Amino acid sequence: MRDDTMNVLIGGEAGQGLVTVGQLLAKSLVRSGYSILVTQTYQSRIRGGHNSFAIHTAVDKVIAPQESVDLLVALDAETVALHQGNLSSGGLIVVDSALEVDGDSFLQVPFKELAQDTFSNIAALGVVGYLLGLEQGLMATALDDFFGRKQRQVLEENRRVLVEAMAWAASHERSGHQLPKIANPVQHLMMSGNEAIAFGSLSAGLRFCSFYPMTPATSILLNLAAQAKRMGVLVEQAEDEIAAINMAIGASFAGAPSMVATSGGGFALMAEGVSLAAMTETPLVIVVAQRPGPATGLPTRTEQADFEFVLHAGHGEFPRAVFAPGTVEECFHLTRKAFELAEQYQGPVFVLTDQFLADSYRAVPPFDVEHLAPVKVGAATAGSLPYKRFAVTETGISPRLLPGLSRHLVVSDSDEHAEDGHITEDLSVRRQMVEKRLRKGEGIRAQVVPPEMDGEQDPDLLMVSWGASKGAVQEAASRIRSGGKRVATLHFSQVWPLVPGQFMDLLESADTVVSIEGNAFGQLARLIRRETGFYIKKQVLRYDGLPITPEAILRDVSR
């Protein structure tokens, strides 16, 4: 256990209010100036089971989750049994005094006395807040903000429990868990991956979002729905995912920047719609928050196994771009970029995340939204007359007018169509249109976000990764590096198209290349092989439903 970083894990049953405690503690830490990285695990049930909310926090920027736990807050006996083995030396387990436990590492708190049962989660918050050295006033304000809209009585009761719990902790003080104080902390936002996607889409000019609820994508829609009225966005729950994507295509065709968000199974239903967006050249942003499959799989866990699916979904051939944000900031910026590309190249663009990142709160600096321009929708002029929606051009991009906004008629067809958009079976036109659509891919390729390289030149070990595992891989690299090895990382935040010129030198210069992925096939590695011929033999693959951690990488890499 280090003194400038702490991994706090709160565990209990669903329905015990552990997410509330977690969010309040995380918020208090962020407001106190600490960096945080949250990992949430939960089960596919409303009550009971075992859920956890882990906050890795530090004075310096936290980039990865951590397996070992410094402060375990166990709201039930099962949490102790499941996580005690991960307790770091000097670590502490906070439990209810009613629980029969034995040993130095336990701090038994009389939750019932402090909180009359109903508010025992707040009592736990008070004790942990005290142990970490957080200010009582700051925590009380966080409580007020959180329960702000509820009854005054509830608010006062919560505050009273917080104060009493902190006082109790002070009188039973256990030293060694306080974080160093940060004087004049800089204000950060506490934001999850899904929240950042919602805000990124709003900043890009989102106007329409249709959805069918599916974990772990749902909170994107919930965030948008909460802000829809004030931001002038229409959020509509569709009858199914097929309807959701077709509605979004209809709205986008009529000129409203549109997005859908779902997970693997829902996206499977959307596949025909992806192809429709491509054929009708309608801009559309599709967020796929991955969870383990096949079929219903592990509905609330994380995985990176839908990359190949997203890459190939939709019948026929058409260009696409697939972003895979590695951080909360990237969720925001790459969602914006997805809207820009979708509008510019008139087709489907993907943002591929996973449950870990979707639910992971981080402390992020405020975004400069005043200076981030929204996308410009549609073409300013019709081009040559008579207006042809699918005029064949050198770039493949045709002037997209919006129906009803001029006297020009806008015609789009899922059938192969002529330049005027009407159905055709003229096979020479077919050839022209295929080539026109594919030419847009060249423009998309020219704008690819290059993979991020970090570390030594000509490394002994190069770790290749994509998406949400970014921080864990960088953290693992830095630990191996401190052991004296020359290590570099190559991380992809855009996984399609691949531009070999951007990364082949590094791949070829490394003694050993290892790919690190949250799936069983090594999907990025085999795509790299397909596209470049370069074979990454060594792979660290995780597919047990948990996020990739530095510890997991180190265990496997050293093997």
Next chain:
Amino acid sequence: MVTIEDYGQYETAWCPGCGNFSILKAVKQALVASRLEPHEVLFVSGIGQAAKSPHYLNANLFNGLHGRSLPVATGAKLANPKLTVMVESGDGCNYGEGGNHFLAAIRRNIDLTLLVHNNQIYGLTKGQASPTSAEGLVTKAQPEGVSSAPFNPIAVAVAMEAGFVARGFSGMTDHLSELIQEGIAHRGFALIDVLQPCVSFNKVNTFAWYKERCDPVSRTYDPTDWGAAMRVAREWGDRIPIGIIYRNDRVPFEEHVPVLRQGPLVGREVDRVMLRNMMDGCK
């Protein structure tokens, strides 16, 4: 003043004698009578011979996937409620592949006019049973005869209290055109189920078969009487009632949605100060 010529005249891919020709004519007449100019109208269609109809007139068009015209129309109408949105497709598209969207569209009650070419058969795929095919109808795909009961779109729509439910017949073009005009004028979701012969694949429900049976509801019939409408909706035999079967004044979806009271979604600026304030809520 808009005229029928503004809607153009095009060569079609239909069989000679197809009911689609007169439906197309009725649609054009209704648009002209509604004083709508082609650029003010958006057609959304699915896949099938009926879904090709909007290619043969001048208007905005989104010809999408089989069964999915209603969701596309929903999105487009919500993005720009100023558009008059017509949805045109066949019985397979709307009652089979897109059945769930049909139910959802009735519930949402968005101001769309749905025109279903109902010939009780799949034409484009060459003669399989459709959701409205009669029980016992023999086809190459159902050689022992259709064993499912036919879908009754009128009864379902009335049962769900759709705002406007009508049935027309392609052989009575002027009557049909009036129904379409009424459907366009109706604020909210309007269903017009149009019976039509398929000259190539439905040898039972022919032009003569329909002509003998289709009979307009009487002048004294009150389409706002739900109970009476349910009875009429179930009538299907020697007499098939046509006309406006049921109507009510349910508030359309658009009027429930606060965001749309501020005008169309299209062309709005992002309120970046508001966005900044909302993001500051994460502090």
